Amino acid sequence: MNNEALGSLNDIDPNYPTPQVYDFLARSDNSAFLEYVFNDPFGCHVFPGDVPDYPLPSFFEDMDREIKQAKQIHLWAYIPTCRYRCHFCQYPTVILNPKAASSQVVFRDLVDYNIKEATLWLQKVPSLAQAEVGEFNIFGGTPSLLPEPELRRLMGFYLNHFNFSAATMRFEGEPGSLTKSYLLLLKELGFTKISFGAQSFDDRIISACGRMHSAQECVDTIRHTREIGLDWVSVDLIYGMLGQSVDDVKFDMEKSLELELSHVVIAKLHMEEFMKSRTGVSGERQSHWQRKGLININNMTFPGLGKQYQMRELIEQYLSPGYREHPTMYFHQNHLESEKWKGLITDLEKQYPEVAIGLGGSSKCTRAEAINITDYNAYKQALDEDRLPIEGSRGISPLQREVNAFKMALSTLVPVNDTVFKQRFEGRSFYDNPIISHTLKTLVEKALVTVDGDLVSLTPNGVTLVEAVINTQFVTPQA
Ligand SMILES: C[S@@+](CC[C@H](N)C(=O)[O-])C[C@H]1O[C@@H](n2cnc3c(N)ncnc32)[C@H](O)[C@@H]1O
Ligand code: SF4
Known part of the structure; x- marks a missing residue:
C-alpha cells in the first residue's frame, strides 16, 4: 500500500x-x-478505444455511418485563448493580452483555422452537413476574449454549414471578460446557455490559483445574465485547491445556494497528467502546481484526500435537497434540465457521436475515437498542409463498444438498465459481455453497486468513486 x-x-x-x-x-x-x-487523473470525459493506430479513413467512415444513423450529434468548437494561465490548468491555451494589437492577428488566425478544420471535416464526413446538432458548444480556453467581428464570422460559418434547426447553443467564458455587452452579443447570436469558471467564491482562493478576477465579478456576471434574460448559467467550482479548507468549500456551497445557481459543475482538483492516463480532455503540458510539487507554496498547503472527501460530502449535503447530479460532477436544480450535451454523449439510450473542432478536441462515435494535436504550431502546420490536425485515432472493438457504453452510462449516475442496453446491442445483455459481468461481480462484492432486476445502481460509495470504478475496474478477466 x-x-x-x-x-x-x-x-x-x-x-x-x-x-x-x-x-x-x-x-x-x-x-x-x-x-x-x-x-488524480481527470475522470470521465474520454472513453478510450482499445485498437491502437486505427487508420484515419476507417475513423471517418465510422463517423459518417454513425452520424447518418444518430438522431442528433454534439458539435463543439474549442477556442484556446486565455488572458492568464491558471495554476491548475493543463488545457491547451494560447495566452495573450486581448487588447494588444498583435493579439488581433491571433484571433483572426484562430477563427480562420477553426473554419478550415470544420470545412475539412465536412469534406471527409459528408453526413455531417445534414446531421441534426443537438447542442453546439463553444468551449475554451476563454472564447469570451474573441472580438465581436471574429465571433460573428465564426458563428456565421457554423450556422450556414451545419444543421442548427434543433440545436441549443452554449458558450463558455471567464467572468472577467463576460461583460454585459458581450452577453448581449451572445444572446443576439442565439446562445441561451452560458458557462464560466469561478473555481471558488473566495478572493483568497481565486487569487491563489492564479486567476485575475474577483468573486464579485462572478456574482456580477450571474446578475448580468439574468438581467438580459439568459437564465441558464453554469458555474465551475473546484475543491481540493491550494489553501482551501473544508470551511472554504462550505462557504462556496452557501454562496451557490444564495445565488440560486441553475447549474454548477464541481470537480475535485485533478493533478495527474491528462495525457498520460488518456482519460481526460487532451492536456498539453504540466500545470504550474504540478511543476512546483504538492507540498507547500507560500505557506499554503493542499488539502489531503481525507479533507477532499469531507468537501465532497459537504457538497452533496448542501446540494442534494435542491439539485440532482447528472452526470458525475454536473449538478442542476431539480426543476431544470440536466446538461444536454453531456446527456447526448453519455445517456445509455443516446450516446450519439461527438465532433470537436479545435486544438486538443476529441471526437468519437461508438466504433472509433480521435484526439487532436495540442501544440498550437503543429496544429496550424497540419491545417496549412490541408490535413486535419488529428494526433491519433483508436478503434473500438465490438466487446469494448459494450464496455464503453456501460461505463458512459455509469458516469451519468442514472441506474444502468439492461433492457435499454439490449435495445442498443441487438438483444445482448450486459451480462453476456465477459468484462462487464466479471466487473459487476467485483463491484457488487465491494458494495459499490447494487443489482435489482434489470437495473445496476451505484451505492453512495460508488457515486463518490465513480471515476475510479470506470477507469480501474473494467479489465479483461484473468483466465
Ligand atoms: C477549461 S475551463 C474553461 C472555462 C474558462 N476558461 C474559465 O476558466 O473560466 C473549464 C473548467 O475546467 C476545470 N478544470 C480545469 N483544470 C482542472 C483541474 N486540473 N482539476 C479540476 N478541474 C479543472 C475548471 O473548473 C474550469 O473552469
Ligand atoms: S482554467 Fe480557463 S482561464 Fe484558466 S487557463 Fe484554463 S482555460 Fe484558461
Whole structure:
C-alpha cells in the first residue's frame, strides 16, 4: 500500500465527520482505488478505444455511418485563448493580452483555422452537413476574449454549414471578460446557455490559483445574465485547491445556494497528467502546481484526500435537497434540465457521436475515437498542409463498444438498465459481455453497486468513486 496515499487519506478536518468512503479506501484490498484517487487523473470525459493506430479513413467512415444513423450529434468548437494561465490548468491555451494589437492577428488566425478544420471535416464526413446538432458548444480556453467581428464570422460559418434547426447553443467564458455587452452579443447570436469558471467564491482562493478576477465579478456576471434574460448559467467550482479548507468549500456551497445557481459543475482538483492516463480532455503540458510539487507554496498547503472527501460530502449535503447530479460532477436544480450535451454523449439510450473542432478536441462515435494535436504550431502546420490536425485515432472493438457504453452510462449516475442496453446491442445483455459481468461481480462484492432486476445502481460509495470504478475496474478477466 502506498504510504503517501494513506497519509493523504488520513488528513482529516476534526471539525467535520470522517468521510463515508474513508473505510473503503483504507482497506488494503482496495489499494487500486486509493492509488487512482491519490494520483488524480481527470475522470470521465474520454472513453478510450482499445485498437491502437486505427487508420484515419476507417475513423471517418465510422463517423459518417454513425452520424447518418444518430438522431442528433454534439458539435463543439474549442477556442484556446486565455488572458492568464491558471495554476491548475493543463488545457491547451494560447495566452495573450486581448487588447494588444498583435493579439488581433491571433484571433483572426484562430477563427480562420477553426473554419478550415470544420470545412475539412465536412469534406471527409459528408453526413455531417445534414446531421441534426443537438447542442453546439463553444468551449475554451476563454472564447469570451474573441472580438465581436471574429465571433460573428465564426458563428456565421457554423450556422450556414451545419444543421442548427434543433440545436441549443452554449458558450463558455471567464467572468472577467463576460461583460454585459458581450452577453448581449451572445444572446443576439442565439446562445441561451452560458458557462464560466469561478473555481471558488473566495478572493483568497481565486487569487491563489492564479486567476485575475474577483468573486464579485462572478456574482456580477450571474446578475448580468439574468438581467438580459439568459437564465441558464453554469458555474465551475473546484475543491481540493491550494489553501482551501473544508470551511472554504462550505462557504462556496452557501454562496451557490444564495445565488440560486441553475447549474454548477464541481470537480475535485485533478493533478495527474491528462495525457498520460488518456482519460481526460487532451492536456498539453504540466500545470504550474504540478511543476512546483504538492507540498507547500507560500505557506499554503493542499488539502489531503481525507479533507477532499469531507468537501465532497459537504457538497452533496448542501446540494442534494435542491439539485440532482447528472452526470458525475454536473449538478442542476431539480426543476431544470440536466446538461444536454453531456446527456447526448453519455445517456445509455443516446450516446450519439461527438465532433470537436479545435486544438486538443476529441471526437468519437461508438466504433472509433480521435484526439487532436495540442501544440498550437503543429496544429496550424497540419491545417496549412490541408490535413486535419488529428494526433491519433483508436478503434473500438465490438466487446469494448459494450464496455464503453456501460461505463458512459455509469458516469451519468442514472441506474444502468439492461433492457435499454439490449435495445442498443441487438438483444445482448450486459451480462453476456465477459468484462462487464466479471466487473459487476467485483463491484457488487465491494458494495459499490447494487443489482435489482434489470437495473445496476451505484451505492453512495460508488457515486463518490465513480471515476475510479470506470477507469480501474473494467479489465479483461484473468483466465
Ligand atoms: C477549461 S475551463 C474553461 C472555462 C474558462 N476558461 C474559465 O476558466 O473560466 C473549464 C473548467 O475546467 C476545470 N478544470 C480545469 N483544470 C482542472 C483541474 N486540473 N482539476 C479540476 N478541474 C479543472 C475548471 O473548473 C474550469 O473552469
Ligand atoms: S482554467 Fe480557463 S482561464 Fe484558466 S487557463 Fe484554463 S482555460 Fe484558461
